Amino acid sequence: MKATRFKINKGFENYNISQSYEYIGDDYWDWAVWIEAKKEDLEKIEFVTYNLHHTFINPVRVIKDRESKFKLETSGWGTFTIYAILTFTNNTIIQLEHELELEYPKKTLKSTKKK
Numbered sequence: 001m002k003a004t005r006f007k008i009n010k011g012f013e014n015y016n017i018s019q020s021y022e023y024i025g026d027d028y029w030d031w032a033v034w035i036e037a038k039k040e041d042l043e044k045i046e047f048v049t050y051n052l053h054h055t056f057i058n059p060v061r062v063i064k065d066r067e068s069k070f071k072l073e074t075s076g077w078g079t080f081t082i083y084a085i086l087t088f089t090n091n092t093i094i095q096l097e098h099e100l101e102l103e104y105p106k107k108t109l110k111s112t113k114k115k
Helices: none
Strands: 002-006 016-025 028-036 045-051 060-063 072-076 081-088 093-099
Touching: 016 093, 028 045, 028 081, 060 072
Parallel strands: none
Antiparallel strands: 002 016, 016 028, 028 072, 045 060, 045 081, 081 093
């Protein structure tokens, strides 16, 4: 499984969207996104609303699990921009953006040495 980390939205450096993905075959991936931040910064978040591509069933997903860093796990076949709206306990709201990255696994080259 490949994991990447992105810094998004200048001025909100304490909050980043990270992602992981795993190719499962037939042009399809399992993937996840979450909010990367220090524990004390995560404690300030009440919930995260993820807005996925409109072709998803239930493209708006609300995640309230702070222990998982507000992790959203799903699967799909293509890349798109994910919008995450962070709603804080003091009712402040910020929006982060993340371009989902999905890559095919690198094929291992087999040795073709002749004996």
